[in-house]
Amino acid sequence: MPERLTETLVDLWTPLIILWITLPTCVYMAPMNQAHTLTTGSPLGLSRQSEELRILNRSKRGWVWNQMFVLEEFSGPEPILVGRLHTDLDPGSKKIKYILSGDGAGTIFQINDITGDIHAIKRLDREEKAEYTLTAQAVDWETNKPLEPPSEFIIKVQDINDNAPEFLNGPYHATVPEMSILGTSVTNVTATDADDPVYGNSAKLVYSILEGQPYFSIEPETAIIKTALPNMDREAKEEYLVVIQAKDMGGHSGGLSGTTTLTVTLTDVNDNPPKFAQSLYHFSVPEDVVLGTAIGRVKANDQDIGENAQSSYDIIDGDGTALFEITSDAQAQDGVIRLRKPLDFETKKSYTLKVEAANIHIDPRFSGRGPFKDTATVKIVVEDADEPPVFSSPTYLLEVHENAALNSVIGQVTARDPDITSSPIRFSIDRHTDLERQFNINADDGKITLATPLDRELSVWHNITIIATEIRNHSQISRVPVAIKVLDVNDNAPEFAAEYEAFLCENGKPGQVIQTVSAMDKDDPKNGHYFLYSLLPEMVNNPNFTIKKNEDNSLSILAKHNGFNRQKQEVYLLPIVISDSGNPPLSSTSTLTIRVCGCSNDGVVQSCNVEAYVLPIGLSMGALIAILACIILLLVIVVLFVTLRRHKNEPLIIKDDEDVRENIIRYDDEGGGEEDTEAFDIATLQNPDGINGFLPHDRRGLLRGIPENAA
Template sequence: MEKNIRLIKTGYGIVIQDVHKVTHHSVSNMDLPLLSLIFASILVVIRGQVSLSLSVRFVIYEEVPNDTLVGNIANESRIRTRANMTTEEFETLRYEFLDQSSMENLFTVKERTGNLLTSGRLDREKVCPFKELCLLEFDVLVHSSLNVIIVSVEIEVMDKNDHFPIFPSKVVTTSMIESFNNGSTLTLSEATDLDSTSINNIQSYEIIPNNGTFYLNASRKQNGGFDLKLVLRQSLDREIKDFYVFHIIAKDGGNPSNMGSVEVNINVLDSNDNYPVFNQEFYTSNVKEGSVVGTTVVQVTATDKDIGENGQISYRFSSRQTDPNVDQLFSINSTSGVLSVKGNLVYEPNKSYKIYVDAMDQGEQPQVTQTTILVTVLDAGNNKPNVRVNFLAQTNAEIINNISVVYVLESSPQNSVIAHVTVDDTDSGQNGLIGCNLSDNSFSIKQLTSGKGYILSIKTQLNREQIPSHNITVTCFDHGTPQLSSSVFFKVIVTDTNDNAPTFLKHTYFASIEEGNVIGFIVDQVSAEDIDIGRNAKIMYYLDKDSGGKFAINSNTGVITANTVFDRESALRHLFTVLAVDSGNPPMTGTATVILTVKDKNDNAPEFDVPSFQFFITENLPGDVSVGTLNAKDLDEGDNKKISFSISPEYESTMPFVIYSDGLVKTARELDREVHNKYKFNIVATDHWYTCTQ
């Protein structure tokens, strides 16, 4: 019959007690660096006869606190009734795990009461990955001097919704050509959820916003996952909008539901869907008879909203001209659109040349637009009008390199007058009647009802960031035959107002830092730009209050430094907002998000899961028989948590057991219970830096 043996832990000493004697093994006080050395012992007992076998079943939710009562083995198995015990016999029963297993990391059996308690983190996804039903099974030895009973325990672990859906990446960037038809699709990767039961796994997806250019088609697959397709709902137009951003949300079926998201960025690629557009529907120009070859007659200008080769424009004469002499008298520069004199021009009364010019882009299937130039050859004896432009005082005009330059604030309202135009013509009759036009459609010229010249005003809202300057030609012409004209050129510089907020170069900055850092360690550097100029573009950087005082930022450089010492085991990630504020009046602000990941450092020692290990083995078995497995944990991650086991050096030559690095314990030779019925020795758990002895 087996002896009744107990292990009692007292301070740094371990007492082994049986019915015949008590032996004290004391461990001297040692310098324990970081309190990382923990002592335990292994007790090997030779089994006796089993008189009765029973079974019980319990149900418990995962993630409950340590020492949560699972149930009472004695009550649930009705051991007293089934074994026909007296009260005195029942009270002498003792309860312990029959076999050393991983269950001892999760549960504790109270020796005297038979209460089964949780002793470690009960993670259903770890002990029963991807199983709808999670059953943990083990045996408990119930024994006294008269009874040896084995109770088979079955514990059903119920799932909790303790995991969030996670997409393969936080941001997905892709592209679509603007010519794609409605209903075109892009395939997205689905999210994953580590919860085991189907109800706590992903149940649905949605797109935010859900009323935009795209919608989400999420269909179930046979394996329970989803096919995610992004479907084009509305036609794309790159010239109106060339970039889309939205979020895909994955929701599980828990109560409350957990959610995960991914940001989707779509760049719209150009197709050649726009024609070149001339800045004037009709061009008129006058040129003196006898002008030398190369004299500029007029310049035509066209623009194309497409980009790349689709937006590059060349000019040519149309193949169909009403006047067969156009090619001999004029030429057009294919790049600049300048029409110049090629042949000898002769004045003819009531004679004008109507010239058709094509603007063609360079796309694979070129788009072509046509305009008309009406050129009148003037008699060299006519007088031109004399044109003068007088800028208003508030426009702050000056002369630079013999060119008049006027400065106009981009926030100036429409119809604001910037100049007065005076035209003098000494001719009389039709030769003295004057009309004027402008070369830039952003401005207009109107004749005063008093007949005292013209006013030049702003026609459309100015935008310095799009067009910082305008080259304006005022052309005034008489109504004589031939018609004569004069032009005045000046330049409008659009001055800045603070109408743009700073923009960070990234929406989100990802940074990392090793735990245990020094204060002042550089975490990252953010940078923003402002398309305004001057003080309106001078940027200062600040941290939002969500940084919690854990960081500091250089307001001039955007360098972010640590203001505290980080501990990965306390918090793996930190998210906060940075602000970029310009110096305009009033100032404008842009924001970005910083996500800091704390990297692991080997600053935690291994810890055994239990204060002592106890194994049972039958006598007279050959050597190399498995006795059990040791278990320990380390709060670090990666290689820092890899643990190796070994027998304490002072026991290596005396113990008939072998300890493998993975914690497996085997016999080194055949054991004889009558010679030695139990063995006790110390073991060591070591990670890459710290050591734990037990």
């Protein structure tokens, strides 16, 4: 302990002794004829100062001092002498007063205005302020007039080792891959020292590791941390705490130090293969399990983490490779075995699979350690289940002719119970698919029969569903679709495709096509329709018309001559016999109506009425209509004229002295509706003159026919 104290005192007082030796030379005056100089010897005089000297007409003057220094953190009982100002104009008569201004003048630094001695009156800290710029001036003591222009000088605060190194960004964290080689760089740390880096060794740092060896090392000057052991295993230890020290004074004794911590985490690499937890797995599954159902899970553990622990699973061998599959669950890191195809307990009761787990991401650095995979055996036992009936076919297609007899067998479906204890089967028709109950089925043997007649022209297809039910367990049922196609038979005769009406021009030419007709047949023969057209036997030698078969299966009717006259005959009826090509063939007779019409020269029909033929020659239809309109208009005018004339001759005033009640007639008959109206004219009451002979003749006759005693 005494030795360490002695070293500390030596390090502390050595700069002070050097300053004490050099200080007198800094404050004594130089020869009178020298200019202002610094310790470096460079001139202090400025152009501004030279100009001021010329203004003052000074031939000789000068400040003499060197650059001044003061030791930081000095705390003696008396103010510390920094230096002394002196001018060559001072003869020692004490008529010169020295004035100090600038940074810290009067607060940090004081000057003896007579001697020019400068003292530091406060404790200085270089890290707070490293230098001060002040201005010195010499003035006459009595007049305060400047004897010299003011001049600047610098007081520098001399550094001592009073600041320890600091790690401003600590504590630190870093990562390095596991299994790294020796000397792999981990990270670097940096400490700072507030002391002067250019003066002495106060800020010269040296780094070392206090804790964390032998796993890591550090470069003393650069603070680069490296691995000190090769192949560190994350699975053995993942995290390390390293304590780092930074010491100033170049690491020598007496220096100050600071520490920080570094947490180093080993990151994972794929250096471990997957390993199944067990070599043999057992699973059982019912035979009626739904396809895609998970049967079981297998897992291969991996000491690595993240993607390095990800494994893919495959079935590489076994007698169930076609029935089962395995998929990888990325979340659980296991393999899920699922069913691909249906199982049958009665066919095979167990299966053996060989599954493999292999790492997905392989690190080539460790591939030489062996395959990063593992295998296990999986035993799957199939359990018996009560299964529904199984039809011999997934669908059935039946055909039946539309003229099939009732109760005839159309076809048959079969089903069986796949269980070992086979149960009898009963068949039925789902009536929701056969609402009209056109079919029946034998419950025991599955034969389908016809219940109602079929008509292909109404419906070609009938789709029904057959249900098979186990007698021992009615809950076990199966369904199968049955499509029944109705086959065509020739049971419809052909007929005209439309209601045809032909028109024949009076001025037509022989051989001219009057009308083209086509036929249709509701049947659907395999080879398509082919029609035969003919006239009735008694119409074969028809003098007016003939027929011609066309290649498109249609028929053209042609006129044999010209000179048809609608006055002689307006309409012709032509019966045509149409036969199909069925076996046996069917035929029907359709009649074509042919009207004789008047046509223009280019064959456009104008009129087909007989009355139009007897009209006066030379009058067009428009002219006849105009004449008829004029006649009707003339008749209307005549009727209006007569009516107005008659109303003009009738008196409009009823005579009050006439008793109109004499016209009232009484009779015992019940009311006769219109007969009463005819017998009594109310207009007579309004016009008494009617009694005097203006009744209509029919009214008078009616009155004469009534006896006088009818009332």
